[in-house]
Amino acid sequence: MQPVVEEQPICLQSAGKNIVDLLGKSHVLEVLYFLFNHGKPVRFNELKRKLSITATTLSRRLEEFVDRGLVIRKVFAEVPARVEYSLSKKGESLGPVLRHLFKWVENNNS
Numbered sequence: 150m151q152p153v154v155e156e157q158p159i160c161l162q163s164a165g166k167n168i169v170d171l172l173g174k175s176h177v178l179e180v181l182y183f184l185f186n187h188g189k190p191v192r193f194n195e196l197k198r199k200l201s202i203t204a205t206t207l208s209r210r211l212e213e214f215v216d217r218g219l220v221i222r223k224v225f226a227e228v229p230a231r232v233e234y235s236l237s238k239k240g241e242s243l244g245p246v247l248r249h250l251f252k253w254v255e256n257n258n259s
Contacts, residue, residue, distance in 0.1 A: 171213055176202050178247060180210055181219070181236075185244035190223065190233035219243065 161169065171177060179200050184191065197207050211234055214220035219240035225231040236244070 168217065171217065174210065174213075176200065176206055176210055178250075180207070181214070181240065181243060182247050182251065184220065184234065184236050185241065185247060190235040192231065192233055196234070214240065 158165075180196065180202070183196065183200060193204075193207065193211070196202070196211075197204060200207070211220060211222070214234075215222045218237055221235050221237050223233045223235070225233070
């Protein structure tokens with residue numbers, strides 16, 4: 150008799166697991182939620198100030214978001230250089246999910 154092998158949900162398989170792993174990293178949910186609620190492009194230092202996050206961590210997270218297509222990084226040809234970050238369409242589609250997640254946490258935080 151063959152053992153029953155349960156198939157993992159897509160979110161725990163290779164491609165899906167990468168995004169789930171990203172969402173579990175420090176400050177990821179805060180940065181994405183801020184970008185979703187901000188509604189317009191935001192500069193690096195504004196994100197850093199508003200979220201009380203180190204420059205190194207913020208830089209890593211933004212790079213990961215850009216690599217996964219969640220955030221758009223726009224560099225302006227100015228001196229000093231100006232860089233703005235905004236959610237891509239894919240990133241925007243994550244906003245309602247985050248809203249529901251945070252609402253669930255709020256309702257079940259006891």
